Amino acid sequence: MKFEEINIDPLILKAVRDLGYKEMTFIQESVLPTALGGIDVVGQSPTGSGKTAAFSIPLIQGVERGKGVQAIVLSPTRELALQTTDMIKKMSKYRRVGVVTVYGGQPINVQFSGLRKAEIVVGTPGRVLDHLRRGTLDLSNVKMLVLDEADRMLDMGFIQDISNIIRHTPRNRQTMLFSATIPREIMRLAGRFMKRPKIFRARDDVEKPKVKQTYIEVGKKEKFQMLLALLKRENPTSAIIFTNTKSMADILSKNLYRNRINAWAIHGGLKQSRRERIMERFRRGEFPILVATDVASRGLDITGVSHIFNYDIPPNAEDYIHRIGRTARAGRTGRAICILCPDGHDNMRRIHAEYKDVKPEVFEGFDPSEYPGIKFRVGRRGPKNGKKYHGKGVPRFRGRRRSLPFGSPMPKW
Ligand code: ADP
Ligand code: MG
Numbered sequence: 001m002k003f004e005e006i007n008i009d010p011l012i013l014k015a016v017r018d019l020g021y022k023e024m025t026f027i028q029e030s031v032l033p034t035a036l037g038g039i040d041v042v043g044q045s046p047t048g049s050g051k052t053a054a055f056s057i058p059l060i061q062g063v064e065r066g067k068g069v070q071a072i073v074l075s076p077t078r079e080l081a082l083q084t085t086d087m088i089k090k091m092s093k094y095r096r097v098g099v100v101t102v103y104g105g106q107p108i109n110v111q112f113s114g115l116r117k118a119e120i121v122v123g124t125p126g127r128v129l130d131h132l133r134r135g136t137l138d139l140s141n142v143k144m145l146v147l148d149e150a151d152r153m154l155d156m157g158f159i160q161d162i163s164n165i166i167r168h169t170p171r172n173r174q175t176m177l178f179s180a181t182i183p184r185e186i187m188r189l190a191g192r193f194m195k196r197p198k199i200f201r202a203r204d205d206v207e208k209p210k211v212k213q214t215y216i217e218v219g220k221k222e223k224f225q226m227l228l229a230l231l232k233r234e235n236p237t238s239a240i241i242f243t244n245t246k247s248m249a250d251i252l253s254k255n256l257y258r259n260r261i262n263a264w265a266i267h268g269g270l271k272q273s274r275r276e277r278i279m280e281r282f283r284r285g286e287f288p289i290l291v292a293t294d295v296a297s298r299g300l301d302i303t304g305v306s307h308i309f310n311y312d313i314p315p316n317a318e319d320y321i322h323r324i325g326r327t328a329r330a331g332r333t334g335r336a337i338c339i340l341c342p343d344g345h346d347n348m349r350r351i352h353a354e355y356k357d358v359k360p361e362v363f364e365g366f367d368p369s370e371y372p373g374i375k376f377r378v379g380r381r382g383p384k385n386g387k388k389y390h391g392k393g394v395p396r397f398r399g400r401r402r403s404l405p406f407g408s409p410m411p412k413w
Pocket of ligand 2: 052
């Protein structure tokens, strides 16, 4: 079906055409008519299948200029909130609305003026609550509430904040939930603040991302060598390597860099300005490899990511699905490889129980002695006289670090 076939404002349609969308995706086709009609919806469809547009269009169409905040989107990470804002801005190019991103790490007063003019707020829960407490955000006229990555937003870490925010919105609002994974208990929880929602689930075979997934077993000592060998074999144009901890993300990116691989780390222990700079440069393709914790596992839409490596195996099946969903977006293909050490077996079993697509793989001819090992201290030894550690006791890389040219050939070890 085409976007023209349903009741969308021509000004929004024009912007949608500018984005190059021709046909609606499955989730857009099913959710849009209902959502535009003001009915509560739950939309579950695979990663990269266009859920953002499925809620952005009803939001833009549903708000009126100059009448205060009427819609709010809650996101689990700052980067996702920024990306969603960006999308809403693009879609409201001709039908102008005020959108503001409200997120931590940015000085709060910067957001005051944006909030005064906004009809749509996109934010992370902590900072939204902050504004509510200060009285700089008023949600009493909210007509529409969206929880993107809904299962994450309703799990233990966020549920309290979310219910506090929801309490500030009117009862007769429209509530919309989206995610690629919505476990049953979360769905039950969601029922508490929705009004007879219509539930849309993409069948498994529709728009399922085409990711070839394997895992390779290796001893703990050879883990880093295996990663180097895989990078050499796969020669990815653009890849994300996931770790489970901030410190491992730091250590890994520095070690890759030592081996002339242009890799940068992003995680929650970095200053927000740095996080944004790194994301921006990765999006632009200025360097090929991003080492990330799960701050980058949800929702981020980066064109051209060809490979996902799990250097650490994620603790549950949902995280796994979201991590590998950073590749193969909007109908493209991708490759995902887990580097499995004995300490990852428990996690791997949990993933395997839910997703049978992950196949074992043997790396023929892998010889760890060809590659240098990992060092846990790179560059400066530690904080010198009064300088600070950042993150959890990990010294920041302070050596001169020039960017290697993009696409520079993999080194010969
Ligand atoms: P999800 O939230 O489901 O993971 P996104 O909303 O981030 O997915 O969309 C993934 C990609 O698909 C984006 O780059 C977006 O621009 C693109 N996209 C969305 N809808 C369409 C469409 N109807 N036709 C073509 N591309 C689309
Ligand atoms: Mg999304």
